[in-house]
Amino acid sequence: KAGVTQTPRYLIKTRGQQVTLSCSPISGHRSVSWYQQTPGQGLQFLFEYFSETQRNKGNFPGRFSGRQFSNSRSEMNVSTLELGDSALYLCASRLAGVSYEQYFGPGTRLTVT
Amino acid sequence: DQQVKQNSPSLSVQEGRISILNCDYTNSMFDYFLWYKKYPAEGPTFLISISSIKDKNEDGRFTVFLNKSAKHLSLHIVPSQPGDSAVYFCATKIGAGSYQLTFGKGTKLSVIP
Numbered sequence: 011k012a013g014v015t016q017t018p019r020y021l022i023k024t025r026g027q028q029v030t031l032s033c034s035p036i037s038g039h040r041s042v043s044w045y046q047q048t049p050g051q052g053l054q055f056l057f058e059y060f061s062e063t064q065r066n067k068g069n070f071p072g073r074f075s076g077r078q079f080s081n082s083r084s085e086m087n088v089s090t091l092e093l094g095d096s097a098l099y100l101c102a103s104r105l106a107g108v109s110y111e112q113y114f115g116p117g118t119r120l121t122v123t
Numbered sequence: 124d125q126q127v128k129q130n131s132p133s134l135s136v137q138e139g140r141i142s143i144l145n146c147d148y149t150n151s152m153f154d155y156f157l158w159y160k161k162y163p164a165e166g167p168t169f170l171i172s173i174s175s176i177k178d179k180n181e182d183g184r185f186t187v188f189l190n191k192s193a194k195h196l197s198l199h200i201v202p203s204q205p206g207d208s209a210v211y212f213c214a215t216k217i218g219a220g221s222y223q224l225t226f227g228k229g230t231k232l233s234v235i236p
Contacts, residue, residue: 014166041222053167053212053226066223100166110155110216112224114166 012037014103014115022121028089031118035082035103041065042084043112044076047098056099059084060106088120096122126150127215129227138236142200146213146227149194153215157224158187158198160209167212171198203234 015034023029035042044056055068059078076086082103088095098119102112128147136142144158154175159167173180173187173196180187186199196213210231214224 043222043224045224045226052228053214053224055223055225058222066221068223102166104222110222111157111169111172112222113169114159116164116166 014101014113016099016101016115016118018118019116020119020121022123023091024123025091025093027091028087029091029120030085030087031099031101031120033084033086033101033103033115035084035101036105036113038105039103039113040082040106041104042078042082043102043104044084044086045100045102045114046070047100047117048096053100056086091122093122096120125228126153127213127225127227129211129213129230131230132228133231133233135233135235136203138205138234139202142198142203142207142232142234144198144200144211144213144230144232146196146198147194148196148215150217151191151194152217153225154218155216156187156189156196157214158185159212159214159226160207161212161229162209170211200232203232205234205236208232208234 041060043058047053058066062078073089078084098117100117102114104112157172158170161167210229212229214226
């Protein structure tokens, strides 16, 4: 079974621009979560989507948003990029039900200049 | 304030010996605990988990121990192998119906041949 895929793997953007990252979960997984990893803050939860609905959101500004499609694929968007948004963005999928294990993709490395 | 702490940023162990990675948490409401390992340029890989109703879970060379009274979690790897060299993260969640994971900042394990 194919794992979680994320595109693009690397991205360079300029301050003030916006960016969209894409995630395809493991087949059959209906929950998708997004995390930001930085050297200073570690892995931090952004949001979780299940059946096209955002179920939970972390402590990030409104510039960070996401959505999930009917095929469970998810996108996250960051508007008005700031230098501090440079990070590894990780997507994780989870089998619905009482399974708590999340399976991560390789991440998208975003650099804001 | 960090709710999940991995106080050792790094650990070196000889091949064949036991590796013990530690994690402390502050919130007694955490009810499920997971360990992930991460290689450079890859996403975290799920290793093993434990529910708060148990105190031990074993899977091959990996054993997780949970001491609820001390709010302490540990991962034992026996025997350690060079391929185990990676960054290890402990993660936890609160409450049924919540799938948001809170991560420690990781411990870099180096297994010396």
